[in-house]
Amino acid sequence: MTQLALVIDLNVCVGCHACVTSCKEWNTSGSAGAMSDDRPYGADPTGTFFNRVQTFEVGSFPNTETVHFPKSCLHCEEPPCVPVCPTGASYKRKEDGIVLVDYDKCIGCKYCSWACPYGVREIDEHQKVMKKCTLCVDRIYDQSLPEAERKPACVLACPTSARLFGDVHDSESVVSVAIRESGGYALMPEWGTKPANHYLPRRKTQIRIHADELMRADNPLKKERLLPQPDKSEPSLDDVTSW
Amino acid sequence: MHPAFSVIFLTTLIGAGQGLFLALYTGQVYAFFHLLPQADGRFYAIGSLIALLLLIGGLVASFFHLGHPERAWRSAAKWRTSWLSREVIVLPAFMGVVFLFGVAHSLGWHAALVTFGTLTLDATMVLGVLGTVLCFALFICTAMIYACLKFLQEWHSPLTVVNYLLLGSASGFTLATAYSAYAAPDLVGFYGEWAMVITLLALVTRAASLVRNARLKPKSTLQTAIGVRHGQIVQKSQGFMGGSFNTREFFHGKGAGLLRSVKWVFLALVFVLPMLLLAGGLSFSYGGLLSAAVLVQYIGLLAERWFFFAQANHPQNLYYQTIS
Amino acid sequence: MQQSVSHTENSKDCVEVKNTTCYMCACRCGIRVTVKNGEVRYIEGNPEHPLNQGVICAKGSSGIMKQYSPARLTQPLRRKPGSERGAGEFEPISWEEAFTLMADRLAKIRSTDPKKFALFTGRDQMQALTGLFAKQFGTPNYAAHGGFCSVNMAAGMIYTIGGSFWEFGGPDLDRAKLFVMIGTAEDHHSNPMKIALSKFKRNGGRFVSINPVRTGYSAIADEWVPIRPGTDGALLLALIHEIIRLGLYDRDFLVQYSNSAELVNLDEKSSEFGMFVRTEVPEEEGCFDPQNKLWWDRVSNKPVVTHSEGADPFLRGEFKLKDGTPVKPSFQLLQERVEDYTPEWAEGITGISAETIRRLAHEMGVTARDQKIELPIAWTDTWGKEHETVTGNPVAFHAMRGLAAHSNGFHTIRAMSILMSLLGTIDRPGGFRHKAPFPRPIPPCAKTPKGPEGVQPNTPLGGMALGWPAEPDDLFVDENGEPVRLDKAFSWEYPLAVHGLMHNAITNAWRGDPYSIDTMLIFMANMAWNSSMNTVQVRDMLKDKREDGEYKIPFLIVCDAFQSEMTAFADLVLPDTTYLERHDVMSMLDRPISEFDGPVDSVRIPVVPPTGECKPFQEVLIELGSRLKLPVFVNPDGSRKYRDYPDFITNYETEPGSGIGFLAGWRGKGGEKFMRGEPNPRQWEMYAKNNCVYQYHLPRSYQYMRNWNQGYLEWAQRHRLTRYAEPINIHIYSEVLQKFRLAAQGKTDGRQPPERLRKRIETYFDPLPFYYEPLEVQLSDNAKYPLNAVTQRPMAMYHSWDSQNAWLRQIHAHNYLFVNPVTAQTQGIADGDWIWVESMHGKVRCMCRYTEALEPGTVWTWNAIGKAKGAWNLALEANESEKGFLLNHLISEELPANRDGDHLSNSDPVTGQAAWYDVKVKIYKAAEGEPEQTSPQFEPVPAAPGTNKVRRAWQAFFAGKGEWK
């Protein structure tokens, strides 16, 4: 069974929001209808987005980490948002595990959004239906696109390639390998939702330098006759041995 | 959660309607066992009509909650999994039975269907049994809509179901008390006493849920939300500044002080005052006090329901703390 | 609906996909634009483009919202007769009227005193054309954004290593092992940098970021080194100190490829004091470094000509020439310079512990030394020596305005360039790599006229408007040593102001110092807001009048695509097209998009027709040039030479028959040549077919060590990138600076600075880098204003121009002042409080946001999120003007009067780089009852006639239906 998903590498995500607006751009003039914006040029502009990038600060100065954190629907394997939907508008596809909303069936009761612990569903205030990340289902199977471009818009956009896309049930896929090898984890595991999307943690590279590496035979100071030498007046073995 | 008035009215109105039906039928059952004088058909018929109106009011309110009310019929589809869907089925069924119950009474369908000694079961009694079953089912469906969401920890408890049941019943019995003061003065004492008992029970269970909720420890934290293990994590930006569905739907936007006041207000209005009013009304046989009890208690229930939503802290809120 | 799998399958729709180049920022990524039934439906990165390789950023993805923004200007506008400047009251006029107006006025200026016309252009990418226009017109008063942007970076590096960061070079993160990023925010060299950073991290490289703030790029650094602003010079010099002390430098590299071993004359009485000792006068003089200096050979213990066969010079020591002249290798002077710049000393200045400084120095030195890369690439150096391999020391640096935008930035950047050189990382794998047309000679050849005689009526300027002075004689000053240019660039005040000082143009013109002008044409610069310091007063200057009622700057023309803060002050507004509507070239004559492995240039080709009456500014210049009969734009008989801009690009050659034009690709009659060749009538088509890019890959052996790579230098010479194929040795020690210092000391016969500036020149033209406190800090009451205030650009906004963008402004609707909680709490300021930020120049009310990712002595905010009311056609209650603020109000364009004079620019004394990040401030809580609104506020301006009408309550973009919902 296939379970498509995104894996997001927090180790390289710089928080640029490319995945936010490329998602909006792809989806707003897509077949499923435009994503509205309220007060687009007024006070407190707000609109429908499928993907948001947030920023967290971890620790206190000077040991602060700034973590950029993109989040869209995690396409849970046990999606609590699906069974609660009274109309069946929210559903999880058998063939690839994508969780979708059928806008034609949705009555806009918002109940599914209450049932999602991750805050990734957004009702479109004017189309009045529940929306969320579709994993770009209208791109990834589009035979008219070259194979390499049959990926979600946000994945193609991401400048740091922090967004990986693939089948988490295929143990050899890029996403499975990344999860396995880089310590991929799920959000809020406490709820048993089994999110298909995973996150890769920050990793740190350090350089360790041993004291003896600082002074070596090929030190250029030697050519200048400037390598530090002990002072002649310093005591030596020579002075105290008598055999 | 952001308390939506449509849902507040929906749940309180149908709760009262359900309670009223239960009261009516309880009276009939008592009479059936000859524990009470039999009220006339009009009492039940008009009572059922009031219950039905309350149910309709609730239903109408619920439509305001929907983005696409014209598609509401679709929501019966997923009764196998969705409590909301179940509610959507049970509510009209229940309304139908209440309607028939009222009709049966007003048309005097008392032809015996079954007889056990001195007890004869007629259509009204059978409809009443059916109605009661549906009524309980409806309480359960409505409450389970909230109680089934496990990460809304404030709601995820049997107490939610018990409270919906008892609060709805209390309001229905109080209403029945006031109603009977005008329509069947013989029954005032019966309803009034029951109303007080149920209100008291509801106070106990509601208080229990308050105590429980006060002690809740949120299972989700910023640590589990973003998967970083560190004692100090603060959000700096939620990714947008002018708000979004996620900030509008899941936050009540009011201060903790207001929340606390609303709690005391509803405790007074739902429980303490109505009981005093009921007791006063019964002892002085003054219908005005009983009507006041209905009104006060209903207003209290609006506050209670507002509080019920506002107090529920959705884990998604962890992701929507700060703008910058 | 979800069932349909394709956006494009509906055959009724007319869907086209066109390639062009993005211009949501200056990065110039390749994009593919899907146009559906004539409307832009989708913009994605072009996977075949070398720069962005298919990725696209947040701004690039929001291009649609710019194309259809409500702020778009669509008609030429004239200030309503009788209305006041700045009130923004306009009436539409025709282009013919606009051209007549301009041509008449400019013709008069040109025939009398061409310098009374000033042309300043902001964050544009067509300086090749605007510069050409200005030169042809004959005015010296031309500059672009460089002077207020990062000229310190350009000049500091080019005067040291012959190339610089950003368009002209960068870190080779494919091969680096250690990457040190200094003072770079989060979107510099946007997509390419992000692509590279992520690859670098995934390859296990170590990334260190030195920055008072940790956001953006720094967020993913392995180590964040918070530094006090303006003190990087101290850090870098201490790093150099430690590296020299331990001998962790690449001696062979320094000997061969820099002037480290060259002997400096230390005879204080000599007019040659501080200059390199020369053996003989070179046969040919030119802008190159003749190889006629001396080394002191270790083997023979005698002076020898540099690079003599078999010689191995001392880098350290003190020697006497036969004639008794005391000399030292310049490296010895460097060592002496940094002797006292110890890590302990730097700790007190930078706030970085001495231990950390030492460790960083060790990491750099040891990584460079022990992780050497040897690529099997044979090459020959300019001394004829053949090398089997190319060596790389994999430590890479990148720095930007955190270093540049300080008045001590030039020397800081020299110090950084020297550190990079000590580690042996210049144009080598894993280090710094050049991009064509760099490396260029130190300094490059282009020069301005040397005096006022270069400016003559009806005559092109007698030199370039901007150039690269190599000595005092190259300055652009009159006989009293006073400036010829309005912005005083290339005068003794800012001798190496190689990008001009646009930030002083308005103030100087207003004050009439050095003179008044008549007409100012501003293209693509928001000088009434973002690119001016002291914005409140600059806005007043723009509308200030003389006694006789005439404006102090009599005529202001603004070419913009949007209703910015600037357009309100125009007498004439020229509505430009957007990047999706016009032809453009990213020319080798300007700042191309070259890659490390060879030159690349690119074009824009319109994907949709112009909106309304919008006209590309390029067309405006060609039309004006033709009307004014500027020589290059007309035939000998005075008739118009170029039909339009595309025609100009195809056929223009820098000199008749030079074969050099704006575009390097597909030259020659049939497109068979590149870099040089006759015009090709089908050149645009060929660009269009090739993703709008021309990319040339140099042979592998020409890709490295280009300062000294004979093959490359000859290739560059043949293809006319450079005039000489001479080695470009690194200037550890800068003779150029010493020449100015000698003049200031009165030791040379040539031009001398005016008395008042002698001390200043002598101090700041030090041939070796040194640390000094930024000028404004020297002149500030630091007890009263204890905090440094800086800005950063957010990734999702380009300068001031994206608030009109309905998607991007949701991400940044207003800005906060970020403050470390420790700092805020001492003032009793809580997170989210309204506060005042005050400098000695002004104050701003805004909101405070706590952050732990900040050096406690610094406060910062996002740049240019705050807006003036009414600008950009935003609602009056928009967050940008109600809660957003601009830090520029606190920054002065001039220093307080001081020893060196009055009205000196708040800039680096060497380069004239605007010192944005020198400002010192204090913060305090706004009083109870003050309005919760940012201050200052400005009188709102009405929407300009013809701006796009859009839905205001709500909208949803749905392309291809021709409608907004």
Ligand SMILES: Nc1nc2c(c(=O)[nH]1)N[C@H]1C(S)=C(S)[C@@H](COP(=O)(O)OP(=O)(O)OC[C@H]3O[C@@H](n4cnc5c(=O)[nH]c(N)nc54)[C@H](O)[C@@H]3O)O[C@H]1N2
């Ligand atoms: N406080 C502070 N101020 C700063 C800086 C800082 O770090 N801190 N940074 C400085 C730097 S480095 C720079 S480069 C400047 C940039 O400052 P500016 O050059 O003033 O840049 P913008 O604010 O983007 O304004 C550019 C103008 O170009 C217009 N425009 C956009 N697209 C087009 C087009 O296609 N055609 C035409 N004709 N016009 C167009 C916009 O509407 C806008 O009015 O800001 C400087 N200001």
Ligand SMILES: Nc1nc2c(c(=O)[nH]1)N[C@H]1C(S)=C(S)[C@@H](COP(=O)(O)OP(=O)(O)OC[C@H]3O[C@@H](n4cnc5c(=O)[nH]c(N)nc54)[C@H](O)[C@@H]3O)O[C@H]1N2
């Ligand atoms: N999205 C987006 N991208 C842009 C632009 C934009 O407006 N928006 N503008 C473009 C332009 S014109 C330019 S010039 C570039 C500029 O690119 P950058 O130079 O990266 O941009 P700045 O925003 O000036 O950021 C300066 C950085 O230096 C830090 N800093 C300030 N003072 C010091 C100091 O003394 N020492 C150190 N070590 N750090 C310091 C600041 O915290 C900040 O991180 O960006 C370009 N890219």
Ligand code: SF4
């Ligand atoms: S596009 Fe990539 S780097 Fe940018 S915010 Fe999204 S995931 Fe992070």
Ligand code: SF4
């Ligand atoms: S993330 Fe939320 S909306 Fe998406 S599948 Fe999981 S529960 Fe459903």
Ligand code: SF4
């Ligand atoms: S809002 Fe739509 S998708 Fe969500 S539960 Fe209701 S009907 Fe289902």
Ligand code: SF4
């Ligand atoms: S997969 Fe598609 S819909 Fe989902 S966040 Fe990415 S771009 Fe948006």
Ligand code: SF4
């Ligand atoms: S970095 Fe973004 S805005 Fe800049 S040119 Fe590239 S895609 Fe366009």
Ligand SMILES: [Mo]
């Ligand atoms: Mo800039």
